[in-house]
Amino acid sequence: MAPEIPNDIVLYWYPFSPYAYRIYWYLLLRGIKFASCIQPHMLPRPDLKALNVEYRRIPILSIGKDIYLDSRHILSKLETLFPGSELSPRTPEHRLIQKLLDRWTTNGSVFGIAAQMIPADSPAMRDPKFIKDRNDGGMKILAGEARKRMRPEAIVAMRDCFDILENTILADGRMWVFGGNRPSLGDIEALWPFAWVMGMPGALPDAISAKTFPRVFSWASRFNAVIKDIKSAQSVSVDIKGKDVVEYMESAQYAEPSANVDENDPLGLSRGELVEVYPTDYGFSHKDRGKLLTLTPYEAVITKQLNSGTEFRVHVPRWGYRITKVKEGGDLAKI
Ligand SMILES: N[C@@H](CCC(=O)N[C@@H](CS)C(=O)NCC(=O)O)C(=O)O
Incomplete structure (x- = not known):
């Protein structure tokens, strides 16, 4: 069949x-x-x-x-x-924001910095097979003490990324990146590496929390709640x-x-x-x-x-x- x-x-x-x-x-x-x-x-x-x-x-x-x-x-x-698609940007400004978010989070800094936040004692970073697999592909993963040494700098860079969202697009208290009452492609393009580190045990220090970046954290919870509702309402x-x-x-x-x-x-x-x-x-x-x-x-x-x-x-x-x-x-x- x-x-x-x-x-x-x-x-x-x-x-x-x-x-x-x-x-x-x-x-x-x-x-x-x-x-x-x-x-x-x-x-x-x-x-x-x-x-x-x-x-x-x-x-x-x-x-x-x-x-x-x-x-x-x-x-x-x-x-x-x-x-x-109801997720598409509707104005030239939103189209530009979507494109720039795409470049910033993928090619640009955010994903790379988020990857540096994976804790040195996490299962992946203690698995020589995983490290070899990624290094074979062309990455240069730092593990152990070297990874711990670079962590403070990674935190500074990650904090900067959170700060950009908190104090620009989310600064006026809007619910979603393009405004309105439902998430769009703008939210997908902006959120994914942030959601990844937020969900990773031990990745974020106190300096990056719901206290220091309340708007980013509540936006991420709102988004997760929407996804959870969709999943519980229908099989996708x-x-x-x-x-x-x-x-x-x-x-x-x-x-x-x-x-x-x-x-x-x-x-x-x-x-x-x-x-x-x-x-x-x-x-x-x-x-x-x-x-x-x-x-x-x-x-x-x-x-x-x-x-x-x-x-x-x-x-x-x-x-x-x-x-x-x-x-x-x-x-x-x-x-
Ligand atoms: N530019 C690619 C990047 C994809 C990417 O790097 N994916 C990661 C997984 S999140 C990956 O492939 N890691 C190495 C691997 O699985 O071989 C895209 O936007 O899809």
Whole structure:
């Protein structure tokens, strides 16, 4: 029997991934049902291997035979492919704030600083396998005494991040980032790394508390209460096994038509050329190789094959990703 995949959406994630919450919350707030394919928090990830996806980061979202990498790209695709979003920014100012929050919390400082707040004596930081896994991907995790030594500086930086929210967008006592009476994409973009550290035992010192940042802490509790209510009112996802997704992919449809390769793109690539796509900040040795199908200012799409030969597409954003031409025969072309 074909597996049930609501809206043809599969979210590959694990519940400790703060980046995955950006997508999980979005789907919940919009009431878009999906199938959840839970992944281990370290490599190997056999479900992704079976899909022939090299990218090592979480979350990944598939809609039919289209696979979307990167939470930023996934959010923008969900906004387009599921129109009528009540979470979207409505004014140019809100659109700018959303974009800047996205850059600030992901690429910019907040996630990196939040990660430094993971206590040296937490299970993850005492697990050599976890540290090796992340360092293999290109991180430089400090553990033990070195981690303790850098903590005061990390606290100063984290306090600065809390201060920015407390004394700018939340300073007038509003309930939500874009005002109004319900959370929006602005709240998702702003909250996720803060919610992560707030929920992490022993991560925050007294200097960062409901006493020192009352508006940030009550905003986070309000948001959590909304999510809790949605979850208790309806079932939002079904669980699915990786092997069932591969089977479903064999006969699935594409979620969107393909666009062309922009002839004026600075990279000068052509449709059908063999390329590799990969993130530039971390996990860069995990490259997905395929034929270039689409290249716009916002995304690159390549075609790949399942082991059976069935074709599917992988979409990556332009921001933070590199697209490298591959010489016929397999070696990287010098560009
Ligand atoms: N730019 C990516 C970052 C994703 C990311 O770094 N995710 C973390 C999990 S929260 C990760 O992949 N960690 C390493 C791993 O699981 O291999 C995005 O926005 O989705």
